[in-house]
Protein backbone atom coordinates (compact mmCIF):
# COMPACT_ATOMS: atom_id res chain seq x y z
CA UNK A 168 0.00 0.00 0.00
CA UNK A 169 2.90 2.31 0.66
CA UNK A 170 4.25 1.80 -2.81
CA UNK A 171 0.88 2.67 -4.29
CA UNK A 172 0.78 5.86 -2.29
CA UNK A 173 4.28 6.80 -3.35
CA UNK A 174 3.54 6.32 -7.02
CA UNK A 175 0.42 8.40 -6.83
CA UNK A 176 2.35 11.17 -5.16
CA UNK A 177 4.88 11.18 -7.96
CA UNK A 178 2.15 11.81 -10.47
CA UNK A 179 0.37 14.41 -8.39
CA UNK A 180 3.18 16.55 -7.10
CA UNK A 181 2.24 20.22 -7.10
CA UNK A 182 5.79 21.54 -7.52
CA UNK A 183 7.59 23.69 -5.02
CA UNK A 184 6.74 26.99 -6.65
CA UNK A 185 3.03 26.31 -6.48
CA UNK A 186 3.32 25.61 -2.78
CA UNK A 187 3.83 29.27 -2.18
CA UNK A 188 0.39 29.94 -3.58
CA UNK A 189 -1.42 27.71 -1.12
CA UNK A 190 -1.57 30.34 1.53
CA UNK A 191 -3.91 32.44 -0.54
CA UNK A 192 -6.09 30.03 -2.42
CA UNK A 193 -5.26 26.39 -1.83
CA UNK A 194 -7.48 23.57 -0.74
CA UNK A 195 -10.73 25.39 -0.26
CA UNK A 196 -12.53 22.06 -0.18
CA UNK A 197 -10.46 20.75 2.72
CA UNK A 198 -11.96 23.12 5.26
CA UNK A 199 -13.02 20.87 8.10
CA UNK A 200 -16.73 20.31 8.18
CA UNK A 201 -18.00 19.07 11.51
CA UNK A 202 -21.34 17.75 10.52
CA UNK A 203 -21.88 16.31 13.95
CA UNK A 204 -20.41 19.18 15.89
CA UNK A 205 -23.47 19.82 18.00
CA UNK A 206 -23.28 16.75 20.18
CA UNK A 207 -25.10 15.92 23.34
CA UNK A 208 -23.12 16.20 26.54
CA UNK A 209 -24.52 12.94 27.88
CA UNK A 210 -21.89 10.49 29.08
CA UNK A 211 -22.41 7.71 28.15
CA UNK A 212 -24.13 8.77 24.98
CA UNK A 213 -26.27 6.25 23.03
CA UNK A 214 -25.17 5.68 19.43
CA UNK A 215 -27.86 3.12 18.56
CA UNK A 216 -27.90 -0.69 18.28
CA UNK A 217 -26.71 -1.23 21.87
CA UNK A 218 -23.66 0.99 21.44
CA UNK A 219 -22.73 3.82 23.78
CA UNK A 220 -19.99 6.42 23.48
CA UNK A 221 -18.11 7.04 26.72
CA UNK A 222 -15.72 9.91 27.34
CA UNK A 223 -13.05 8.69 29.77
CA UNK A 224 -11.04 11.76 30.76
CA UNK A 225 -11.51 13.09 27.23
CA UNK A 226 -10.67 9.80 25.47
CA UNK A 227 -13.47 8.30 23.40
CA UNK A 228 -14.39 4.71 24.25
CA UNK A 229 -17.18 2.60 22.75
CA UNK A 230 -19.16 0.02 24.68
CA UNK A 231 -21.51 -2.59 23.23
CA UNK A 232 -24.11 -3.78 25.70
CA UNK A 233 -26.02 -6.61 24.04
CA UNK A 234 -24.81 -10.17 24.18
CA UNK A 235 -22.84 -12.06 26.79
CA UNK A 236 -21.44 -9.10 28.73
CA UNK A 237 -19.93 -5.83 27.57
CA UNK A 238 -17.57 -5.24 24.68
CA UNK A 239 -15.31 -2.24 25.19
CA UNK A 240 -13.27 -0.51 22.49
CA UNK A 241 -10.23 0.91 24.32
CA UNK A 242 -9.91 0.84 28.08
CA UNK A 243 -9.00 4.51 28.59
CA UNK A 244 -6.36 6.17 30.76
CA UNK A 245 -5.39 4.32 33.96
CA UNK A 246 -6.17 7.44 36.01
CA UNK A 247 -9.84 7.26 34.97
CA UNK A 248 -10.46 3.57 35.59
CA UNK A 249 -12.56 4.00 38.78
CA UNK A 250 -14.91 6.41 37.09
CA UNK A 251 -15.10 4.18 34.01
CA UNK A 252 -16.04 1.23 36.19
CA UNK A 253 -18.88 3.25 37.74
CA UNK A 254 -20.08 4.32 34.29
CA UNK A 255 -20.07 0.75 33.00
CA UNK A 256 -21.89 -0.49 36.09
CA UNK A 257 -24.59 2.13 35.58
CA UNK A 258 -25.43 0.47 32.25
CA UNK A 259 -26.55 -2.66 34.18
CA UNK A 260 -25.55 -4.90 31.29
CA UNK A 261 -23.05 -7.23 32.94
CA UNK A 262 -19.28 -7.33 33.22
CA UNK A 263 -16.75 -6.48 30.52
CA UNK A 264 -16.07 -9.69 28.59
CA UNK A 265 -14.06 -8.28 25.67
CA UNK A 266 -11.71 -5.31 25.31
CA UNK A 267 -10.30 -4.10 21.99
CA UNK A 268 -7.23 -1.86 21.94
CA UNK A 269 -7.11 0.39 18.86
CA UNK A 270 -3.36 0.77 19.54
CA UNK A 271 -0.79 0.58 22.32
CA UNK A 272 -0.69 4.16 23.67
CA UNK A 273 -1.44 4.70 27.36
CA UNK A 274 -4.79 6.43 26.76
CA UNK A 275 -6.09 3.30 25.02
CA UNK A 276 -4.73 0.55 27.30
CA UNK A 277 -4.76 2.04 30.82
CA UNK A 278 -7.68 -0.08 31.99
CA UNK A 279 -6.45 -3.34 30.45
CA UNK A 280 -4.97 -4.73 33.64
CA UNK A 281 -8.17 -4.26 35.65
CA UNK A 282 -10.39 -5.81 33.00
CA UNK A 283 -7.84 -8.54 32.29
CA UNK A 284 -7.71 -9.54 35.96
CA UNK A 285 -11.51 -9.73 35.91
CA UNK A 286 -11.28 -12.29 33.12
CA UNK A 287 -11.94 -10.19 30.02
CA UNK A 288 -10.25 -11.24 26.80
CA UNK A 289 -8.21 -8.46 25.22
CA UNK A 290 -8.03 -8.29 21.42
CA UNK A 291 -5.37 -6.18 19.70
CA UNK A 292 -2.82 -6.15 16.91
CA UNK A 293 0.30 -8.23 17.49
CA UNK A 294 2.38 -5.03 17.65
CA UNK A 295 0.26 -3.91 20.59
CA UNK A 296 0.98 -7.22 22.28
CA UNK A 297 4.69 -6.64 21.71
CA UNK A 298 4.61 -3.10 23.09
CA UNK A 299 2.66 -3.99 26.20
CA UNK A 300 4.77 -7.03 27.00
CA UNK A 301 8.24 -5.49 26.40
CA UNK A 302 10.15 -2.43 27.65
CA UNK A 303 10.63 0.14 24.87
CA UNK A 304 12.33 3.50 24.52
CA UNK A 305 10.50 6.80 24.03
CA UNK A 306 13.12 9.10 22.49
CA UNK A 307 11.38 12.46 22.89
CA UNK A 308 10.87 11.74 26.59
CA UNK A 309 14.33 10.12 26.92
CA UNK A 310 13.02 7.23 28.98
CA UNK A 311 11.99 3.61 28.75
CA UNK A 312 8.33 2.63 28.95
CA UNK A 313 8.20 -0.48 31.09
CA UNK A 314 6.14 -3.49 30.06
CA UNK A 315 2.68 -3.68 31.57
CA UNK A 316 1.72 -6.46 34.01
CA UNK A 317 0.77 -9.65 32.20
CA UNK A 318 -2.93 -9.23 32.99
CA UNK A 319 -2.90 -6.17 30.72
CA UNK A 320 -1.49 -7.96 27.67
CA UNK A 321 -3.72 -8.86 24.74
CA UNK A 322 -4.92 -12.43 25.02
CA UNK A 323 -5.85 -12.59 21.34
CA UNK A 324 -3.67 -10.81 18.83
CA UNK A 325 -3.54 -10.87 15.07
CA UNK A 326 -1.72 -9.43 12.08
CA UNK A 327 -4.39 -8.86 9.45
CA UNK A 328 -8.03 -8.98 10.54
CA UNK A 329 -10.69 -10.89 12.44
CA UNK A 330 -14.40 -11.04 13.26
CA UNK A 331 -16.56 -11.78 16.29
CA UNK A 332 -20.30 -11.72 16.88
CA UNK A 333 -22.23 -10.35 19.84
CA UNK A 334 -25.99 -10.65 19.96
CA UNK A 335 -27.10 -9.65 16.46
CA UNK A 336 -23.99 -7.57 15.86
CA UNK A 337 -21.15 -8.57 13.52
CA UNK A 338 -17.90 -6.95 14.55
CA UNK A 339 -15.01 -6.79 12.08
CA UNK A 340 -11.58 -5.61 13.12
CA UNK A 341 -8.34 -5.24 11.25
CA UNK A 342 -4.97 -3.61 10.87
CA UNK A 343 -4.54 -0.09 9.59
CA UNK A 344 -1.25 0.46 7.83
CA UNK A 345 0.59 2.73 10.26
CA UNK A 346 -1.48 5.94 10.35
CA UNK A 347 -0.35 6.75 13.92
CA UNK A 348 1.64 3.78 15.26
CA UNK A 349 2.54 0.34 13.92
CA UNK A 350 -0.31 -1.33 15.81
CA UNK A 351 -3.39 0.68 14.83
CA UNK A 352 -6.63 -1.18 14.16
CA UNK A 353 -10.22 -0.32 13.30
CA UNK A 354 -13.22 -1.96 14.99
CA UNK A 355 -16.32 -1.97 12.78
CA UNK A 356 -19.73 -2.70 14.27
CA UNK A 357 -21.25 -3.54 10.93
CA UNK A 358 -24.91 -3.83 11.87
CA UNK A 359 -24.86 -0.63 13.92
CA UNK A 360 -22.76 1.02 11.18
CA UNK A 361 -20.37 2.44 13.77
CA UNK A 362 -16.63 2.47 13.07
CA UNK A 363 -14.02 3.02 15.81
CA UNK A 364 -10.75 4.27 14.31
CA UNK A 365 -8.50 5.25 17.23
CA UNK A 366 -6.01 7.94 16.27
CA UNK A 367 -6.17 7.25 12.53
CA UNK A 368 -8.43 10.30 12.32
CA UNK A 369 -8.06 13.50 14.25
CA UNK A 370 -10.93 15.94 13.77
CA UNK A 371 -9.77 18.49 16.32
CA UNK A 372 -6.23 17.92 17.54
CA UNK A 373 -3.14 18.01 15.34
CA UNK A 374 -2.76 14.63 13.62
CA UNK A 375 -0.21 12.74 15.73
CA UNK A 376 2.44 10.73 13.93
CA UNK A 377 4.33 8.54 16.38
CA UNK A 378 7.23 8.18 13.95
CA UNK A 379 9.37 6.21 16.37
CA UNK A 380 6.45 3.82 16.81
CA UNK A 381 5.96 3.37 13.06
CA UNK A 382 3.33 6.02 12.29
CA UNK A 383 3.84 8.15 9.17
CA UNK A 384 1.97 10.35 6.75
CA UNK A 385 1.91 7.87 3.86
CA UNK A 386 0.43 5.25 6.17
CA UNK A 387 -2.13 7.78 7.28
CA UNK A 388 -3.23 8.40 3.68
CA UNK A 389 -3.53 4.68 2.95
CA UNK A 390 -5.37 3.98 6.22
CA UNK A 391 -7.88 6.75 5.68
CA UNK A 392 -8.58 5.37 2.20
CA UNK A 393 -9.01 1.95 3.77
CA UNK A 394 -11.50 3.40 6.27
CA UNK A 395 -13.39 5.32 3.60
CA UNK A 396 -14.03 2.08 1.74
CA UNK A 397 -15.82 0.71 4.84
CA UNK A 398 -18.21 3.63 5.24
CA UNK A 399 -21.37 5.03 3.72
CA UNK A 400 -23.24 8.29 4.26
CA UNK A 401 -24.82 7.00 7.47
CA UNK A 402 -21.70 5.61 9.16
CA UNK A 403 -20.85 7.04 12.58
CA UNK A 404 -17.07 7.22 12.95
CA UNK A 405 -15.52 7.39 16.43
CA UNK A 406 -11.99 8.82 16.66
CA UNK A 407 -9.89 8.60 19.81
CA UNK A 408 -10.47 12.27 20.60
CA UNK A 409 -12.98 14.89 19.54
CA UNK A 410 -16.46 14.72 18.06
CA UNK A 411 -17.83 11.70 16.24
CA UNK A 412 -17.46 12.06 12.49
CA UNK A 413 -19.45 11.42 9.34
CA UNK A 414 -18.22 10.00 6.04
CA UNK A 415 -18.03 13.59 4.76
CA UNK A 416 -15.75 14.49 7.67
CA UNK A 417 -13.54 11.50 6.87
CA UNK A 418 -13.34 12.53 3.21
CA UNK A 419 -12.31 16.05 4.23
CA UNK A 420 -9.60 14.72 6.55
CA UNK A 421 -8.34 12.35 3.84
CA UNK A 422 -8.11 15.26 1.42
CA UNK A 423 -6.11 17.21 3.98
CA UNK A 424 -3.81 14.27 4.70
CA UNK A 425 -3.23 13.59 1.00
CA UNK A 426 -2.44 17.24 0.36
CA UNK A 427 0.00 17.32 3.29
CA UNK A 428 1.69 14.19 1.98
CA UNK A 429 2.03 15.67 -1.51
CA UNK A 430 3.48 18.91 -0.19
CA UNK A 431 5.91 17.38 2.28
CA UNK A 432 7.14 14.75 -0.17
CA UNK A 433 7.84 17.47 -2.71
CA UNK A 434 9.75 19.48 -0.12
CA UNK A 435 11.73 16.55 1.29
CA UNK A 436 12.84 15.68 -2.24
CA UNK A 437 14.39 19.11 -2.40
CA UNK A 438 16.27 18.56 0.84
CA UNK A 439 13.94 20.62 3.01
CA UNK A 440 14.12 20.08 6.78
CA UNK A 441 11.11 20.30 9.11
CA UNK A 442 11.89 23.95 9.86
CA UNK A 443 12.28 24.67 6.16
CA UNK A 444 8.86 23.07 5.51
CA UNK A 445 7.27 25.49 7.95
CA UNK A 446 9.01 28.44 6.33
CA UNK A 447 7.92 27.25 2.88
CA UNK A 448 4.29 27.46 3.98
CA UNK A 449 3.63 23.71 3.95
CA UNK A 450 0.75 24.09 6.44
CA UNK A 451 -0.73 27.25 4.96
CA UNK A 452 -4.20 27.41 3.45
CA UNK A 453 -5.35 24.04 4.72
CA UNK A 454 -8.38 25.34 6.60
CA UNK A 455 -7.07 24.07 9.88
CA UNK A 456 -5.54 25.64 12.97
CA UNK A 457 -2.41 23.88 14.21
CA UNK A 458 -1.72 23.57 17.92
CA UNK A 459 1.98 22.84 17.47
CA UNK A 460 2.99 23.10 13.81
CA UNK A 461 6.70 22.63 14.58
CA UNK A 462 6.06 19.30 16.33
CA UNK A 463 3.72 18.06 13.62
CA UNK A 464 6.20 18.83 10.86
CA UNK A 465 9.12 17.36 12.81
CA UNK A 466 7.22 14.11 13.36
CA UNK A 467 6.02 14.04 9.74
CA UNK A 468 9.58 14.66 8.49
CA UNK A 469 11.06 11.92 10.67
CA UNK A 470 8.31 9.52 9.59
CA UNK A 471 8.89 10.21 5.90
CA UNK A 472 12.59 9.50 6.30
CA UNK A 473 11.86 6.37 8.33
CA UNK A 474 9.83 5.15 5.34
CA UNK A 475 12.03 6.58 2.59
CA UNK A 476 12.09 3.22 0.86
CA UNK A 477 8.35 3.67 0.23
CA UNK A 478 8.67 7.12 -1.29
CA UNK A 479 10.59 7.20 -4.54
CA UNK A 480 13.89 5.93 -5.92
CA UNK A 481 15.45 9.39 -5.83
CA UNK A 482 15.24 9.70 -2.04
CA UNK A 483 18.18 7.92 -0.52
Ligand SMILES: [Zn+2]
Pocket residue numbers: 270272347366
Ligand atom coordinates in the same frame (compact mmCIF):
# COMPACT_ATOMS: atom_id res chain seq x y z
ZN1 LIG B 1 -2.25 7.26 20.29
